[in-house]
């Protein structure tokens with residue numbers, strides 16, 4: 159089945175008792191048994207729920223993995239992955255990481271003796287000196303937030319495999335429409351389905367896909383043991399959202415490319431960060447491992463101040479000022495004072511994240527309206 163067909167059909171079956179074509183919301187905690195242990199595959203909804211199962215089977219098919227698992231949020235999904243490890247084990251992670259992921263590794267898991275090292279990964283060979291005998295997991299996020307750096311998934315996975323280390327890719331920014339890390343050698347893929355997969359800014363939900371049945375079983379054991387599962391309503395909304403993932407992503411990527419082309423001639427802009435630009439340092443890798451370049455764009459200004467950025471952000475009407483990304487509506491944000499405000503300024507500047515950096519999550523509105531909105535705000 160092609161991707162566009164899988165988003166709609168994979169894992170989905172008409173309800174046998176009624177013929178309902180859409181997956182019912184099985185709002186139930188338990189299931190009757192004919193005699194003890196004699197049931198239809200569902201015993202208790204922390205362990206399995208039929209609505210959640212459709213979503214889990216669907217994402218497994220979209221990422222070409224053996225097992226999909228759904229969680230109450232992207233970070234709950236990440237929490238389950240890190241619980242594969244034991245005290246004394248180490249995580250090697252990219253330094254350009256989603257803030258919540260950084261917080262989970264640093265502020266929660268270090269207390270339990272699982273240490274993390276954060277290093278740049280845009281040159282894969284440069285990670286070798288940081289791998290120790292205790293490194294058990296490599297955590298990649300690509301494209302990264304908000305500078306849209308690209309990491310070579312295949313190269314990092316090859317290094318990890320040599321040393322028997324698991325590789326996990328946070329594929330939230332690309333979505334499975336643009337990038338399938340398991341095909342490039344990764345062991346586990348994570349999604350904050352809150353973003354592109356659900357795509358309508360009305361659900362918080364996380365997904366994992368394991369490449370092997372064995373790894374899937376281990377993660378399912380943790381999912382059931384810790385219980386951070388989504389409810390059937392949120393599972394249903396995500397199943398509904400994913401059906402249009404391909405057309406939403408296609409349009410959002412087209413809009414983003416047109417916005418970048420338009421902004422390139424704007425005299426107020428210092429630099430545009432987008433992997434589709436031939437000047438992007440890892441443009442070639444992006445072209446190899448992604449089907450298109452994504453709908454997240456960042457840019458900074460020649461007048462590199464909070465005030466200059468605010469003057470633009472506060473004057474857009476269609477681009478709404480909000481955190482999050484990946485919905486049908488376009489969003490605008492200021493990482494230095496929003497998502498990355500907790501990072502000390504010196505460190506932030508060293509990482510290349512300037513005071514005036516503006517991040518766009520491009521939606522699927524008409525391109526003329528989006529460009530007119532940016533032009534008006536920037537005038």
Ligand SMILES: *Cc1c(COP(=O)(O)O)cnc(C)c1O
Nearest residue numbers: 231232233256328330350352363
């Ligand atoms: C939002 C996000 C997360 C966290 O997901 P939640 O669903 O908010 O818990 C993790 N990684 C990336 C890249 C994200 O954008």
